[in-house]
Amino acid sequence: MYSKILVPIDLSDVGHGKEVLGVAEKLLQPGGTITVLNVVEDIPGYVAAELPDEIVKDLSGNAQKALEEIISGLSGNIELEVRRGSPASAIVAASEQLGVDLIIIASHSPGLADYFLGSTASRVVRHAKCPVLVDR
Numbered sequence: 001m002y003s004k005i006l007v008p009i010d011l012s013d014v015g016h017g018k019e020v021l022g023v024a025e026k027l028l029q030p031g032g033t034i035t036v037l038n039v040v041e042d043i044p045g046y047v048a049a050e051l052p053d054e055i056v057k058d059l060s061g062n063a064q065k066a067l068e069e070i071i072s073g074l075s076g077n078i079e080l081e082v083r084r085g086s087p088a089s090a091i092v093a094a095s096e097q098l099g100v101d102l103i104i105i106a107s108h109s110p111g112l113a114d115y116f117l118g119s120t121a122s123r124v125v126r127h128a129k130c131p132v133l134v135d136r
Ligand code: ADP
Pocket: 008, 009, 010, 011, 013, 016, 037, 038, 039, 040, 041, 087, 104, 105, 106, 107, 108, 109, 110, 112, 115, 117, 118, 119, 120, 121, 122
C-alpha cells in the first residue's frame, strides 16, 4: 500500500487516465492522497499565432477544469495539479517535490499500442527516484 500516489493524466487519453485512477485507489492506503497531474506543454510561438486567443490564454485553466471533471464522483483525498513544461520532466519534478511514494502512468497514447513504452512513460521510468507502475 502507498500513502502518496501521483497519477499523471494526458488529456488526450482520459479513458485510460480514469482506469489508472482506479488502480491508484486500490493501492492507496487508508488516509493516503492521490495527486492527479496534467502537464500543459508550451506551445511554440508560430503555432500559438494560428490558434484563437482564448485557447492560448487559458490552457492551464482548461486543464484544471478537465481534471475536475475526471475526478468528479470519486471520493477520498484527491488533489489536482497542473504544471507547465515538458511532461516527463514536470512529472519527475512533481514526484520529488510532493514526496510521492508511487507514480502510476499509462504505457502509451492510444493508437501507439505497438510501442512497448511511450516517450513520456519511458523517461519517467528512467528518471524517477520512486517506484513507477506502468499500466497497460
Ligand atoms: P506516447 O509517447 O505513446 O504518446 P506517452 O509516454 O506520452 O505516450 O504517454 C503515456 C502516459 O504518460 C500518459 O497516459 C500519461 O499517463 C502520461 N503523460 C503523457 N503526457 C502527459 C501530460 N501532458 N501530462 C500528464 N501526463 C502525461
